[in-house]
Amino acid sequence: MVINAFVLENLNTAIIALDSELCVSYMNSAAEALLDISEKNSLQLPLPQILDHGSMVHDLQRAMEQNQQFTRRESEIAITGTSIVVDYTITPIASPHACLLMEIHPRDRLQRITREESLIAKQETSRILVRGLAHEIKNPLGGIRGAAQLLDKQLNDAELCEFTQIIIEEADRLRDLVNQMLGPIKPPSMNLLNIHEVLERVIQLIHAETSGQLTIVKDYDPSIPDLPADRERLLQAILNLVRNAMQAIEQHMPLSDGQITVQSRISRQFTIGNQRRKLVCHLSIIDNGPGIPEHLKENIFYPMISGRAEGTGLGLPMAQYIISQHQGLIECDSKPGQTCFHVYLPLTFKEPSAGKEPSAGKEPSAGKEPSADTQQE
Missing domain, CATH: 3.30.450.20 (PAS domain)
Incomplete structure (x- = not known):
């Protein structure tokens, strides 16, 4: 018995x-x-x-x-x-x-596990291709910029120097774009932190960008314990998602009519990829914007895919990559009038090499916070 x-x-x-x-x-x-x-x-x-x-x-x-x-x-x-x-x-x-x-x-x-495994595999393949392409671009780009600088020094004609300056500036712009595509190379520095402190900082940055016109509703579960994360990178990922919601609203209505809800909850017995977690932190970023076009829904986490004419298409893929470095996942549900990005973060971190979790007594380090004008989706 x-x-x-x-x-x-x-x-x-x-x-x-x-x-x-x-x-x-x-x-x-x-x-x-x-x-x-x-x-x-x-x-x-x-x-x-x-x-x-x-x-x-x-x-x-x-x-x-x-x-x-x-x-x-x-x-x-x-x-x-x-x-x-x-x-x-x-x-x-x-x-x-x-x-x-x-x-x-x-x-x-x-069904969700099958969909997630397929999504993770496709994104990993996409990242490998993008990294290979980015390295191939950076090598000749450095040569082009160097040659333009040497040529600029040899020219005495101001009008001709203007053209070499254009070459140098465009080479720098492409270099910055490629660096964004490559993303952070070093593994994240994991320390225990309060997720609500990160959310509050993100909301503060968005309030500053919108001059307080946008309504942001906070719906927190205060019982969520500290979780292991790289503060700077996690802040950047969540800022990307909230700013993406803000820009979607801004394109289709006055900011004063827009609303973003930032919600935190605990989910139990949750599977991320092939790992089953007893507890995960579940963040929801919900906006009342127009929703994601049907033809973009399956591809929004791939690089260079954007619903905005001026968008780089790097904000959401970078957010997904950062969350995946934390062994988490981002999912999206969207319909006209409501889009919700779900962020799942494990409450424990399994080291890829040693399989050790961060020390519960270790205090989070004060990481550098991203500025409000960081490039986004």
């Missing part, structure tokens, strides 16, 4: 036992994580009070009355106001404490 309990508690499948009144008599850890409720608080509660689904009660009664196992595929259920797609199986059992056993398999998580 001890072995059975141990196995149930370590399953990834959500298991719920119900009595004849369809009240909860047991749920394992996976069910607690899925339903966002503890077993202690759920005991003797009717299942429909925890799960909102029209046909589920009928399915439970049918399985109990006919004494037959019943399975429903890709059913949408609502948990604490959020809809998810699941498969569930109801099995009649003979037990003094329960008569039905319910197994719930979330489908949206599997």
Whole structure:
């Protein structure tokens, strides 16, 4: 019996036992994580009070009355106001404490993991190609600039010198663009920091840029513990996302009509790539702009893709790259009138080489903060 309990508690499948009144008599850890409720608080509660689904009660009664196992595929259920797609199986059992056993398999998580793995692989391939191209550009660019400087010194005609100056200035502009494409080479310097301090600094910079015209709503979870991050880079990544939202609003309406919501939450049992994390910090940056055009949705995290005529298309890819250095991920949901960027940051950092996490007692270093005029998407 001890072995059975141990196995149930370590399953990834959500298991719920119900009595004849369809009240909860047991749920394992996976069910607690899925339903966002503890077993202690759920005991003797009717299942429909925890799960909102029209046909589920009928399915439970049918399985109990006919004494037959019943399975429903890709059913949408609502948990604490959020809809998810699941498969569930109801099995009649003979037990003094329960008569039905319910197994719930979330489908949206599997679909999301598959989509994320594909996205991460494509972005890594894209980064390799971009880095190779950037290095190939930088080598002849240095020669062109050097030759233009030498030629400038040999010319006595001011009009001709004007042309060499154009060559030098354009070479410098291309060099800066290539450096942005390459991104930071060194690994991030990880120290424990308060994520809300970073968010407050980002909001302060955006307020300064917009002269306070833009409404920014803060919706924080103060219980989020300090997490390991490179303060300077994380600040830059979040600033890129918030500024991207601000620019999308600015293009289609007066800033005074715009609103950005910056939200922080904790997500449990969350998978990033092939790593399952018990706890992650979930940031949401939500704007009331026009939304991302349908033809750009799948490509916004690739370099040189921008919805603005004057955009470089580097802000979002750089933000994704920085978050990936923190072993996190950025996702985006968009529809007309609302765009939401989701940032997932693990609360622990696994060193690629030694596999060690940062010391909990180490204080964050004061990194240099990006200026308000840093190049963005």
